[in-house]
Amino acid sequence: MSADNKRVAIVGGGWAGCAAAVALLDAGCGVTLFEAARTLGGRARAIETNGRLLDNGQHIMLGAYADTLRLMRRVGVDPKQALLRLPLQMRYPAGADGMDFVAPRLPAPLHMLVALLRARGLDRADKLALARFTTTARWMGWQLHNDCSVAELLVRYDQTERLNRLMWRPLCLAALNTPPERASAQVFLAVLRDSLGAKRAASDMLIPRVLLDALFPQAARRYLESRGAAVHPGRRIDALGPDGGTWRVRAGADVQTFDAVVLAAPPWQAAALLRPLDGTAGIVSRLDALAYEPIATVYLQYAAGVRLPLPFCALTDAPHDNRWGQFVFDRGQLDPGQDGLLAVVISGADPAGDIGPETLAASVAAQLATAFGQPGLASPEWSRVITEKRATFACSPALDRPANATDLPGLALAGDYTACDYPATLEAAVRSGVAAAGVITGVGR
Numbered sequence: 001m002s003a004d005n006k007r008v009a010i011v012g013g014g015w016a017g018c019a020a021a022v023a024l025l026d027a028g029c030g031v032t033l034f035e036a037a038r039t040l041g042g043r044a045r046a047i048e049t050n051g052r053l054l055d056n057g058q059h060i061m062l063g064a065y066a067d068t069l070r071l072m073r074r075v076g077v078d079p080k081q082a083l084l085r086l087p088l089q090m091r092y093p094a095g096a097d098g099m100d101f102v103a104p105r106l107p108a109p110l111h112m113l114v115a116l117l118r119a120r121g122l123d124r125a126d127k128l129a130l131a132r133f134t135t136t137a138r139w140m141g142w143q144l145h146n147d148c149s150v151a152e153l154l155v156r157y158d159q160t161e162r163l164n165r166l167m168w169r170p171l172c173l174a175a176l177n178t179p180p181e182r183a184s185a186q187v188f189l190a191v192l193r194d195s196l197g198a199k200r201a202a203s204d205m206l207i208p209r210v211l212l213d214a215l216f217p218q219a220a221r222r223y224l225e226s227r228g229a230a231v232h233p234g235r236r237i238d239a240l241g242p243d244g245g246t247w248r249v250r251a252g253a254d255v256q257t258f259d260a261v262v263l264a265a266p267p268w269q270a271a272a273l274l275r276p277l278d279g280t281a282g283i284v285s286r287l288d289a290l291a292y293e294p295i296a297t298v299y300l301q302y303a304a305g306v307r308l309p310l311p312f313c314a315l316t317d318a319p320h321d322n323r324w325g326q327f328v329f330d331r332g333q334l335d336p337g338q339d340g341l342l343a344v345v346i347s348g349a350d351p352a353g354d355i356g357p358e359t360l361a362a363s364v365a366a367q368l369a370t371a372f373g374q375p376g377l378a379s380p381e382w383s384r385v386i387t388e389k390r391a392t393f394a395c396s397p398a399l400d401r402p403a404n405a406t407d408l409p410g411l412a413l414a415g416d417y418t419a420c421d422y423p424a425t426l427e428a429a430v431r432s433g434v435a436a437a438g439v440i441t442g443v444g445r
Contacts, residue, residue: 014042
């Protein structure tokens with residue numbers, strides 16, 4: 001059957017599911033998208049709180065996120081308007097025990113050399129260690145023969161304590177959402193390849209100016225529906241299974257038949273749907289083996305006009321005290337409608353579960369007041385803590401991630417957890433969705 005005649009169900013309306021739906025529609029398939037929540041976006045969406053919409057997490061993208069940027073344009077989102085593009089950087093508040101590392105807008109690798117020479121807060125030994133690491137990693141093609149932890153990799157290449165604390169640890173947490181002691185060095189190298197080792201534009205940092213819904217999922221829905229696809233938010237799929245040469249998909253009393261299915265639900269939900277089916281034991285075991293890491297985002301609202309020196313800053317945290325944030329974003333510099341709103345990210349931890357959201361918000365506000373030398377930051381007008389308890393999979397060394405293709409004809413998996421060289425990022429989700437669509441249409445075989 002040609003792609004033009006295939007009727008495909010996409011189960012899950014996160015970024016991977018939306019990407020798969022757009023790719024399948026563009027290939028000529030008939031598309032029906034099911035999402036259990038009332039809105040699309042999955043674990044990267046906006047939620048209503050305190051009478052306003054806030055993202056359920058703060059994201060940074062890279063200029064190397066080619067698939068995400070391409071699909072944004074495809075569904076009518078202009079990345080130049082929706083994203084703030086900044087040069088690769090790791091900047092701490094002035095006067096803090098940190099560093100200031102900014103790549104100038106020069107051709108690669110000159111931009112990295114100049115950034116290293118100009119970097120403040122690093123002494124000669126730190127700079128030599130950083131240069132040695134990146135040079136060796138580039139020579140190795142950013143590949144390891146055998147995966148290990150990020151912490152082991154840093155010891156192997158004699159990285160200094162200060163560089164580990166100010167550069168590698170926060171980068172590892174931001175990119176993999178897994179502490180260096182448990183994080184995959186190979187996946188970390190893939191991220192560094194597309195940041196420290198990439199062309200200047202590819203290494204740029206892209207920060208959403210708009211809510212995550214508007215960045216892609218809402219536009220994807222409009223794109224799909226305007227071209228005849230069916231989008232069903234608030235429709236949870238209870239069961240699915242092969243039926244001859246087709247697939248049955250059940251939502252309550254409603255049963256529909258499709259030629260193929262892209263299962264784009266979170267891995268724990270995908271495992272529950274696949275478990276009753278013959279021939280899925282291998283996939284289910286991989287899904288069941290995945291562990292998860294939380295992310296907490298602390299929103300602090302101040303009076304209009306309260307600004308940080310930069311749109312986002314790294315923060316000096318305490319590795320053994322998860323009440324401190326690693327990065328703070330000034331939402332008012334990204335979106336005038338969020339003037340005075342700061343978002344502080346705590347990766348790889350759910351501190352609110354231990355001490356409660358009010359205590360956590362007060363701790364983070366005090367951290368900001370000290371870091372920026374502004375006592376007023378200790379007293380926000382209101383605060384909100386949003387925690388995604390299973391924000392990402394734990395990106396451990398040599399993790400056996402399932403492929404997009406399965407042994408069941410007409411069934412493909414999509415999600416940021418599927419096999420690729422990236423951690424759980426928006427780009428990994430989009431790439432997986434496009435790859436799953438390729439499996440269904442035959443392009444990915």
